Every structure is written in C-alpha cells, then in structure tokens.
Amino acid sequence: MFCFLFVGVYSQTLSQAERISFTGGNGDIIQPSPTLVFSFPEVTTINIISGTASNVNLNIFFLNDPTITNIPADFSDHLPSLLNFKAIGCPITTVSPFFNNSMLRNVEVGPLTHLTIDPTLNLPNLDEVILTINLAAPEAFIFTQKSFPKLRNVYIDATGSPLTVNINSTMIQNLGFNNRFGTINLVIESSPSLINSLILNGFDSTVTPSLDQFIGLDSLRVSYSSMSTFPFVTYPPGEIPWTLFDNKIQLMLDITGNIGITGAVPQSFCPNKIYMDGTSITSVPDIVFESTDLITIDRVSVARGHPMGWGGIFLGGSNIYYSLEMIAYDAYRFTLGTAIYGIKTPFTMMTDSNYPEYSYSFTYLEVKFSLATVNVVQVPNGLYQLQLIHVENIEDSLLSLDYSISINDTIPCSISSIVGTTITCTPTSTLSVGQQVNVFNSNNYWNASMTVIVTNLYPNITLPTTTNAQIGGQLTFQGTFGPNVNSAIIYINGDDSICIIGGSMSSVLICNVVSNFVGGLTNVTISVDGFTSTPFFVNYTTPQTECLQLTNNCTNHGNCDINGQCQCNNGYYSNDCSIGYPVLSSGTYDKQDNKLISLFGNFGPYNQANVSVLVNSTLDCVVTYKSQYNINCTLGSNPTAGLVSFQIQVDNLNGSAKDLFYIHLNNGTNGGTTTTSSTTGGGGGETAQEKCQRKTSNCYGHGKCDVNGVCQCELNYQPLDNCLTKIINNTIQPNNTSPTPAFNIDGVTFLFEVVAIQEIGIDNELIFELLTNKWNSNITNSSDTTIAVYNLNHTLGNTTIITSTISFSSKPRDIPFGSQVLHINPIQLNCRIMSLVGDTLQSYQHYELSLKQRSTIIKQSSLIVKDIPIDSLTFDQMSSSLQYLRVIKDNIQFTGRFIDYVLSDGREAFSRTYVINQTSVQGSDDKQSNILLGIGMPQCQSCVLDPDFSPLIVDKSNDSGCDSQSNTWRIIVGVVVGGVALLAISAASVFFYRKKWSHQRQEISMNSRLRSMRE
Structure with a gap:
C-alpha cells in the first residue's frame, strides 16, 4: 500500500484537487491495477520528495518510488491547470520534453543527468526555473524570449561536464550559477545592462561579454575563484578596476574566496556592499561623517560622510530605533522610529549590523512641530492677543530653538510668554472683528501656519431672561461677558443711559432701567473691555408698547411716547386719541328768533380758540358762547326757511355738517307742511270734500271724506292711503x-x-x-x-x-x-x-x-x-x-x-x-x-x-x-x-x-x- 496526501481538496472527487504532495509511507502491500491512471485537471502544485518504497519491485506509477527515473512525455496533459512543479531528490535523470506546452510558472527539479533546453520549447507562463544537474556529457542550454516570454529568474547548480548557457531574452533579470568544481560558460546575447543580479561560483566559470557592460547590476557575487584578475582578464597586479562601480550605490559585490584579488577598496566604493573574505585585499577607507548632529524633520534627516556601510535598522540607545537607507554616494536617509521634539538627544550611530564595532556618538534634534489651534484672546482696551497651542511642548525646546510669529506674512506678533504647548503673542497692528488672519510660526527649521477669523468670545448675549422693561425694573441677560463684567456698558438702541449695570457675573448680566425707551424689537449691545457684542434683538414690552396695544396706537390718531402716553395729532384728544373734533352732531334755533343758533357736538377741550361759524357757506354767525360741547351764535338777519348746513373753525381746525336741521317759516304756521290734498278748490268749484269723494271713491268704502278732503278711516284701515x-x-x-x-x-x-x-x-x-x-x-x-x-x-x-x-x-x-x-x-x-x-x-x-x-x-x-x-x-x-x-x-x-x-x-x-x-x-x-x-x-x-x-x-x-x-x-x-x-x-x-x-x-x-x- 502507498500513502498520499491531498491538500485543499474542494469536493470528494480527486478531479478537483488543487495541490498534491507525495511522501513515503508504510503498510500492507496491495497490488494496484497496472492500467490505473489518475486525472487531476484542477491541480496547480505538485511537490515530490524522495523516499523509500515498501516494495521496489512493484511496477506502478508511484512517484515516491526511487526506481522512477523519468517523467512521461504526456505528464502535463492530465494536469492542464498545473502551475508549480517541484521534484527534489528523486532519481529522475531527465525531463523530455521539458514540460513543453504546459502552463507552469515555477519549476524546480533535480538532480538530472541530461536535459534539453532549446528554441523548440514553449512554456508561455514560466517565471522561474531552478535546476540541479550532473551532466554526463557537455551540454548547452538556450533560453530565448520566444520560448520563455515571461521568464525572469534562472538558477542552475551544475556539476560534471561543462555547461554553456546562452541568454537571448530581455525579460531575464536574475541569473545564478554554481559550479564550484566545474565549468559554466555564460553567454549574454541580449543586452547585459538589463541584468539586475548575477551569481558566479566556481573556479573555471566565464562570462561573455565582460562585466563592465553589466551596468544595471544591483548584486554581483563571484566566489571561490582562483582568478587573480577581475573581470576575468589580466589587470596587474591583480586589483579590481574599481572605476567600473563609479556612481553605483547599493551594489552587492561578493568576491569571497578569491585569494588572488589584491589591492585596497577605494572611497568611491563606499556606497556599495562588498563581501571579501578569503581575498588578498589589504585595506578599506576610513569612516568620516560631515556632522554628528542631525536635524530631523518629522523624524527624518540626511547623514553624510565616507564610508558609511550599507545601512539597516538599528538600536541607538534606550528606545531609540532608527533606520539608514542609502540615497546617494555620500548620503543616508536617517529615520527615527520616535522622536522627542525640540531637545537635542544623543544616540549611537551604526552603519552595519554585522560590524557593531563601527559605532559613533551622534545627536538628533527634532524640529517639526504642529499647530493644534490658534485662539484669539481679548484683553482690555479693545486689544487682541493670539494663543498658539501646539501638539508639542514648546517650553522644553527653548534651549535649542527660537521662535518668531507673524500675521499675514507682514505683521509681527510679539511673543509675551511660552508656557508648555502655548505661545502667547500680541500683534503690533490692531486686529478687528471679522478679520481673517493667517498666523505663521517658525523655529528657523520648520514653520506652521493656521488661518483664523477674529471673533469676540465676549461679550456675547445668548438669552434675555426679562422682556418687561420700565423705569425701576431690571433687565437680565445670559451669555458670556468676560472677567470684567462689572465694567460692562449696556446700549439700548444705541443709548447707554437707559440701563445701568448692577450686580453681575461672567455668565449673567443685570442692569437697572433708569429711563423708559421705545419698546418692541429692540437692539441691545453690550461693551466690555472695549469690545462690543453683536447686536441682539429683544422684543421688549415697555410703557410705549403697552400704550400701542391698549390704545391701538392711539387709535392711529397720534403716537405713544416712551412713557406710554398718547401724543395726539391736531384735532384729536383723550388718553387714546379716539375723540376727534370739531364735530357737529346736532343743532337747533330759537323758535321766537330764528337768528339765534345753538350747535351741539364736540369742539375740543382746549378752550376753543379762534371759533368761527358759517351758515350755508355764506352767512357769518357771530359766536356768543363757546364750550367743549356747545357753541351759540347769532345771525345778522332772519334766515330763509329750509335745511341748514354749517361750517365751523375751532383751534384752527375745520368742521362741517350738511343739512343739520330744518328752519321753519317764522309766520305763525307750522312752517310748510305739504300734503297731497288741499282744503278747498275756491271760486265756486269742487270742494275739497267732493274732490276727496271723487278721487278715492269715498275713501274706498272704508271711511268718509271730511270737509278738509281728508279720509277719516274705519278701524284698522290706513288713513295714509285714503283707507285703501x-x-x-x-x-x-x-x-x-x-x-x-x-x-x-x-x-x-x-x-x-x-x-x-x-x-x-x-x-x-x-x-x-x-x-x-x-x-x-x-x-x-x-x-x-x-x-x-x-x-x-x-x-x-x-x-x-x-x-x-x-x-x-x-x-x-x-x-x-x-x-x-x-x-x-x-x-x-x-x-x-x-x-x-x-x-x-x-x-x-x-x-x-x-x-x-x-x-x-x-x-x-x-x-x-x-x-x-x-x-x-x-x-x-x-x-x-x-x-x-x-x-x-x-x-x-x-x-x-x-x-x-x-x-x-x-x-x-x-x-x-x-x-x-x-x-x-x-x-x-x-x-x-x-x-x-x-x-x-x-x-x-x-x-x-x-x-x-x-x-x-x-x-x-x-x-x-x-x-x-x-x-x-x-x-x-x-x-x-x-x-x-x-x-x-x-x-x-x-x-x-x-x-x-x-x-x-x-x-x-x-x-x-x-x-x-x-x-
């Protein structure tokens, strides 16, 4: 039985495995089918590490089997998604063809005894190849850009027969070759200036063209060479031509083990790094710094000198961490982890962590400060001061730094105090409310500025607590009134004599009303220390406004004064000016003497000066008596009967009355009653009674005509229409x-x-x-x-x-x-x-x-x-x-x-x-x-x-x-x-x-x- 491990499998099927690692295992021996083939279309990485099979006689496709000596030609066909392949320590002697037409990005394989790399290959995605080879016969590898369009890194560890490597690709940047006991001949057919790093380890390795054309190198390592010249050509007496490295910085040159290289490292090479153990170089330059006192701005400075090493991250003292980064032939960028502002602080400067014996005493002074805010502070006599509040403690920096403050680039601000983080200064020119000023602070190394608008923190009214104002009362205001509130002056509509300051505090102001004023929407301003508040409008109830409400603005016939009294227009009087005069409301005459006229109405309460009466616009009536409600006058002759109109003048005011009353004829009759009938026809004609009977059909049967021709009606009949x-x-x-x-x-x-x-x-x-x-x-x-x-x-x-x-x-x-x-x-x-x-x-x-x-x-x-x-x-x-x-x-x-x-x-x-x-x-x-x-x-x-x-x-x-x-x-x-x-x-x-x-x-x-x- 064999053991294998799947990592990153996303389902229960082998076809979805993305990574496979093979290691050796132990167990029972089970005979697999010789035709068994695994297909892994989703696998992206395969790692094969050499081990020992439990039974090497089993002829199965088991990659942990040391008897496997090659990789099948169709290996990539079953692994279309494979990106990374690594086979180390397996007895694989060759890969043929070399993963042709695969999507691999990274390949590490070896040791091999034979390998063919030539322009027939096509690995479009290959980025890095690492080969371990032990050639049985001389071979040549050819890397072209067409075959390897994305290849950047080539590393070969070679032994055995000589190897020639031809590079014809502008994409390849990093080359590394190691053949300490063999020969590698490197030929760069493309531009050598595009090579960033080059490693050559071995006694008999060669490079074409010469190294002086590799001007883009950041790292060069030539180790364990028996050469006495550099680069591989004779330069008596065996010194490196250091001019090749002029204007280069941060180049890493490793010439370790090259015993034949002699001479001294010049000062010009100090911006670079050199490993020279096992050489015959006799001396290096002295380390010299231009200054050991660094001025840092935001923890950064530039340290200059020769030589200074290659930099790094260092501990220069208690909690003083810093880094050095080479930025020029004779300059480091010095960066502190943290810095103390404004205090010259000592620390130990080192340039290379591998050489702690090269340490120097330095100091740094951090000069960058930050303005947190700028406050405009009011002081007596209407003056302003500026308070610049910083993030840093400015007071502690005074031993090392000086400060100067200006406003709008032209107006000096004289510093009066520096306490902690705050600088207080007084402008030499007067500022005004609403003015926008740019405040500029400098310590000769760094400056900061901030724009502020001049505003008054006091006096500022936020709320009136009383709105009823009259003599003997008090007005109270809430707000901010500064430290000298008892010196406040209150202006009511611009008048400072109305309300006088009383007991007050910084947030409450009280004044005593000593004179009345026009109420309604009132402009209130307060002055303290020469500063005047923004106008605050209060709707005050005063005797004047109460008069307006109670009298309807003096009935629109006058004006309310500040004491709440109506001042009436001409022709009006009373407490609300509601009574107008002169007014003629009625009149009469003496029935015994029509010339005597009495007029009634309202003629004013002011003694009725300059009274005159005109009848029907033509006749003068001489005034014989006058009072507020009655005027008597006498006509020069008897008036004609009829309606009478009058025109009067009192207190130079005119009044009139049309058709005021009726004057009867003064002949003993009723003065002209008119009827629709007459008492007699006269001259023997029809009598009034007969005429009445004829015209009214004898009062329409509802009455009788009397001798005067008037119907005398029965009960409930109307005599006005002749009993009709x-x-x-x-x-x-x-x-x-x-x-x-x-x-x-x-x-x-x-x-x-x-x-x-x-x-x-x-x-x-x-x-x-x-x-x-x-x-x-x-x-x-x-x-x-x-x-x-x-x-x-x-x-x-x-x-x-x-x-x-x-x-x-x-x-x-x-x-x-x-x-x-x-x-x-x-x-x-x-x-x-x-x-x-x-x-x-x-x-x-x-x-x-x-x-x-x-x-x-x-x-x-x-x-x-x-x-x-x-x-x-x-x-x-x-x-x-x-x-x-x-x-x-x-x-x-x-x-x-x-x-x-x-x-x-x-x-x-x-x-x-x-x-x-x-x-x-x-x-x-x-x-x-x-x-x-x-x-x-x-x-x-x-x-x-x-x-x-x-x-x-x-x-x-x-x-x-x-x-x-x-x-x-x-x-x-x-x-x-x-x-x-x-x-x-x-x-x-x-x-x-x-x-x-x-x-x-x-x-x-x-x-x-x-x-x-x-x-």
Whole structure:
C-alpha cells in the first residue's frame, strides 16, 4: 500500500484537487491495477520528495518510488491547470520534453543527468526555473524570449561536464550559477545592462561579454575563484578596476574566496556592499561623517560622510530605533522610529549590523512641530492677543530653538510668554472683528501656519431672561461677558443711559432701567473691555408698547411716547386719541328768533380758540358762547326757511355738517307742511270734500271724506292711503341670525335688511365701509310683543357698537322717538338701529346707512281688484316731510316709513333717505325686486334711527269690482320736503340744481360701492 496526501481538496472527487504532495509511507502491500491512471485537471502544485518504497519491485506509477527515473512525455496533459512543479531528490535523470506546452510558472527539479533546453520549447507562463544537474556529457542550454516570454529568474547548480548557457531574452533579470568544481560558460546575447543580479561560483566559470557592460547590476557575487584578475582578464597586479562601480550605490559585490584579488577598496566604493573574505585585499577607507548632529524633520534627516556601510535598522540607545537607507554616494536617509521634539538627544550611530564595532556618538534634534489651534484672546482696551497651542511642548525646546510669529506674512506678533504647548503673542497692528488672519510660526527649521477669523468670545448675549422693561425694573441677560463684567456698558438702541449695570457675573448680566425707551424689537449691545457684542434683538414690552396695544396706537390718531402716553395729532384728544373734533352732531334755533343758533357736538377741550361759524357757506354767525360741547351764535338777519348746513373753525381746525336741521317759516304756521290734498278748490268749484269723494271713491268704502278732503278711516284701515288698505293680522317670524324682518302674505314675501354703514367724505367719496352681515341675536317674547335685539360682529374695537332692534306686536303702540311719539299699528314692524360709534367712524362729513328692501312672489295671488292709482303719502314731521316706500303687488301693499330725523347724541338731527337703485331679478319660477336705499346720518358718537314697516291688504269688499288681477309691480317712493326749493338764500334755482346733482352723484357713488351686494 502507498500513502498520499491531498491538500485543499474542494469536493470528494480527486478531479478537483488543487495541490498534491507525495511522501513515503508504510503498510500492507496491495497490488494496484497496472492500467490505473489518475486525472487531476484542477491541480496547480505538485511537490515530490524522495523516499523509500515498501516494495521496489512493484511496477506502478508511484512517484515516491526511487526506481522512477523519468517523467512521461504526456505528464502535463492530465494536469492542464498545473502551475508549480517541484521534484527534489528523486532519481529522475531527465525531463523530455521539458514540460513543453504546459502552463507552469515555477519549476524546480533535480538532480538530472541530461536535459534539453532549446528554441523548440514553449512554456508561455514560466517565471522561474531552478535546476540541479550532473551532466554526463557537455551540454548547452538556450533560453530565448520566444520560448520563455515571461521568464525572469534562472538558477542552475551544475556539476560534471561543462555547461554553456546562452541568454537571448530581455525579460531575464536574475541569473545564478554554481559550479564550484566545474565549468559554466555564460553567454549574454541580449543586452547585459538589463541584468539586475548575477551569481558566479566556481573556479573555471566565464562570462561573455565582460562585466563592465553589466551596468544595471544591483548584486554581483563571484566566489571561490582562483582568478587573480577581475573581470576575468589580466589587470596587474591583480586589483579590481574599481572605476567600473563609479556612481553605483547599493551594489552587492561578493568576491569571497578569491585569494588572488589584491589591492585596497577605494572611497568611491563606499556606497556599495562588498563581501571579501578569503581575498588578498589589504585595506578599506576610513569612516568620516560631515556632522554628528542631525536635524530631523518629522523624524527624518540626511547623514553624510565616507564610508558609511550599507545601512539597516538599528538600536541607538534606550528606545531609540532608527533606520539608514542609502540615497546617494555620500548620503543616508536617517529615520527615527520616535522622536522627542525640540531637545537635542544623543544616540549611537551604526552603519552595519554585522560590524557593531563601527559605532559613533551622534545627536538628533527634532524640529517639526504642529499647530493644534490658534485662539484669539481679548484683553482690555479693545486689544487682541493670539494663543498658539501646539501638539508639542514648546517650553522644553527653548534651549535649542527660537521662535518668531507673524500675521499675514507682514505683521509681527510679539511673543509675551511660552508656557508648555502655548505661545502667547500680541500683534503690533490692531486686529478687528471679522478679520481673517493667517498666523505663521517658525523655529528657523520648520514653520506652521493656521488661518483664523477674529471673533469676540465676549461679550456675547445668548438669552434675555426679562422682556418687561420700565423705569425701576431690571433687565437680565445670559451669555458670556468676560472677567470684567462689572465694567460692562449696556446700549439700548444705541443709548447707554437707559440701563445701568448692577450686580453681575461672567455668565449673567443685570442692569437697572433708569429711563423708559421705545419698546418692541429692540437692539441691545453690550461693551466690555472695549469690545462690543453683536447686536441682539429683544422684543421688549415697555410703557410705549403697552400704550400701542391698549390704545391701538392711539387709535392711529397720534403716537405713544416712551412713557406710554398718547401724543395726539391736531384735532384729536383723550388718553387714546379716539375723540376727534370739531364735530357737529346736532343743532337747533330759537323758535321766537330764528337768528339765534345753538350747535351741539364736540369742539375740543382746549378752550376753543379762534371759533368761527358759517351758515350755508355764506352767512357769518357771530359766536356768543363757546364750550367743549356747545357753541351759540347769532345771525345778522332772519334766515330763509329750509335745511341748514354749517361750517365751523375751532383751534384752527375745520368742521362741517350738511343739512343739520330744518328752519321753519317764522309766520305763525307750522312752517310748510305739504300734503297731497288741499282744503278747498275756491271760486265756486269742487270742494275739497267732493274732490276727496271723487278721487278715492269715498275713501274706498272704508271711511268718509271730511270737509278738509281728508279720509277719516274705519278701524284698522290706513288713513295714509285714503283707507285703501287694511291692517293684516299676520304672524311675523323673527330671523335668528340677522335683523331681516320679513312678511309673507298670500304668497308674496317682503323683506327689509341693513346692508352696510358707510362713512362719506365732503365730496361724497367713500372713506370707510362696514358691512353689516354678521350678527348675534337675542329674541324675547311676551304675550303680545316680540323684541329681537341684534348686535353686529365687527373688528372696529370695543368702543363701536352697532345694534338693530326689531319689534312687533299684535296691538297698536306709541313709541317715543326724540320729541315726538310715533304711532305703531298692530303687526307694524318697528326697526330701531343704534350706532355707538367708536374711534373709526366719527370725524368725517356724514354717515349713510344702506338698506335693501326685497319683495318676492312665492305664488300667484287670486285676488282681483281694479287698478287704483297710488298717490304720494303725506305726514307732518319736523321738516314737514315724510320719507316712505310703498310696494304693491296682487293687492298686497308693503309700506316703509322713514322718519326724516335721527337722534344724534340724544338730539334730533335731519336725516335724508333716498333711493340708490332699483332692480328686478327674473327667474324660472319666481320674480324678485330689490330696492337699495340710503339713510343719511350726521357726525355723532351715538346715532339712532327708527323706520317702521307695515303689511297691508287692499280691501275690495266695497269697491265696484274688477275683471283682472293686478299682476303689475308698482313701487312708489316719496320724499316730500316742504319748501326745500325756497331754502337757498342767494339763488334758489342754483341750490335746487345742486341738490339734484348731489342726489345723482350719491346714486352713482353708491351704485359703485354696493354693486357686489346687489342681488
């Protein structure tokens, strides 16, 4: 039995073995089959080491068998992946052919007695061949680049007959031949300069060409030669021609055992290494160093001298390891393992570990340092110092090294101290915050630099802990304030007199507020030691900011000062500047003497200087009394009856009121009441009673015409339309979301709603508009009366209150309004609108309340009446006028009454109601008509107006009948102002024109302003 070992087998099959080693073994003898053949396609390495077989008579392919004397020619066929082959000590006499066409990279085989190496071979991957041969006859090996394109190393150990080796390949670099007792003739047919190492051992070896052409040699060994000349030619008296090695360094020359070589090794050969035991060389150069004090930079220096050996790694003292590497003819690269910075350190220099007796005393000084960081340090008086912190201990190096520091290559930095790793210096030129500086440090051997930006470490505010600031309080800041915090100066918006430093520490600063300042976003800076912090912005609450919040910036009519007091603009006063003046809210005259005028409003609290009053822009009214709320004046003559406008001047401020009140004729009459009928026809014609009977069909059968031609109606019939209509017992459901009263009578719906309150300038321009579309409601009910109170939601502030009160009852009521009592019929709806005006609506010409009346037909009525003409209604009020709206459809009449005065700050003032526009909306199933009205109000803090609305039905029980339904809308708007055309003092016709033109302008203006609210 034989023993074999597989290494690196990746599966259970022999075909996948990658490495096979054969060694001898013992055991039972088993007869193998003589035809057994192993195939190893994955094997890359075979090692065969000679041993002893248990039975040498067995003729099997067992490579451990000493009887095996050759390798079969097809050996490589079964080993296609074989890269390495080694057979040492086996009795193999030849390999034929020499592994031809194999992929081998490395071959070591021997001893052989015969071998053929010639240009017929092809080993494309062979890199190294090692042969041991004992030639029975002379032979020649020929290595060509074609046969061995990758071969670099050839080593042959030869004995026996002479061997000639021909090299014709530029790839071969290393040659070694050993034939101590034989002959090897080496012939280099390719360039000998490409050979890096050459070994020739033996007495009779030769080299062609001569060695002076092997200029690329790094190693040459010629040993055990009997020659007395070199290279193998005669040079009396047997010295080596040392000039061959000029400019060579680190060449290894081994001439050991060449007893015939004599002479002395010159100084020029010192950069090389020579082995010369067994020669007749008599001397070597003395070792000389240029300097024994080495300056190392990052542990590296250059040691110069002659000769110095070949270098290596050495121990020069306690923990001083260094290496020497030849870099030039007279220079070593000296490299320390570790080095101590800045201290001259002694050590023992050796140049060759094989010759420790050649030792010298040296020192090294490591000069390379590293900057870890550079700090900018603040010192008093606004100066900066630089602290250069190093990795190394700079203080310990001062005995051997000096330092100089500069900034931006030009500015010296005077060194003030060196402690440990830190150098502190003061620039000779002033640095500034934000400046980028390059700091340069040098010890005359090495330098390091670092760029830094000048920043202040202090003072630096990180957090304010108080934001409420007023006189007597304290402000506290957290941050970094340096060592001299008690000398800090606090600037509030650039003023250092507001807050004075109090008790503080390096991270907390406290100052006492000694004067108020403008609050809000405030610029705070702190100065310490001449350094000023980056501006820090704090949102401070101060008396000034509280004033802004509490007074809405003095109602935008003034400014809050630093003490929290409003400084009002001209024409305004109060603690929040919310009251403007002069304001005319109402007025009256002496009924016994029309020249005596009393005006009411607000004329300012400042003694009313330079007061003047102008009536209708033309008549002077001499002031006889003045106070904050009342001005009395006297006209030079009796004024003409009619509406009166005023222009006043108080404290050089102007104010005006248009149509403030009505002056009656001073003739003992009522001053011009206008009606639609007269008391008598005169001249024997038709009497007023007869005319009434004819035109109203005797009050439409619901009353009687009296002698004055006025219908005296039966109960529940309306005298305003000559008893045509009857009060309807209708139930009204209040609206829970807005003051929009509505009547739904037999399919016809009438609605009335407040649209907007607008502030109108003297030229009828829109100054301000408040939409009245969001309300809160409170509805209360009693047995016969419902009262719904609506408060407007708005953003004008708490001082402005808009209230609409809708009331209706199943019983008649008398409601006082100003100096009169208004009679309200059953189911007649009263809408009282009160405006408590704050600071937004109060100082311009007048207000207008925009009202919209909307009527919608829900279904067609079956009531049939004759077409009765509707005349303008009359009503005797303060101005002998009635403003009203009457809508009739399908015998249903909706009447709106608008009293021609309002209560302005509790006093009666004239109010004009006019039509802005009228529209009809056509739909597929219904019809709708809208009327937009404007009601004028004077300047007032509290304004109250009181329109009311009535649903009526036309009673046909006593008429003469009709044959068609009244499907035509009839909307009559009456504005009866008695004697208004006579009011003008100078030119009545012109005034009438201006009044008409003013009405048109207002209509155009309101059309534009309220277009978006129409439906």
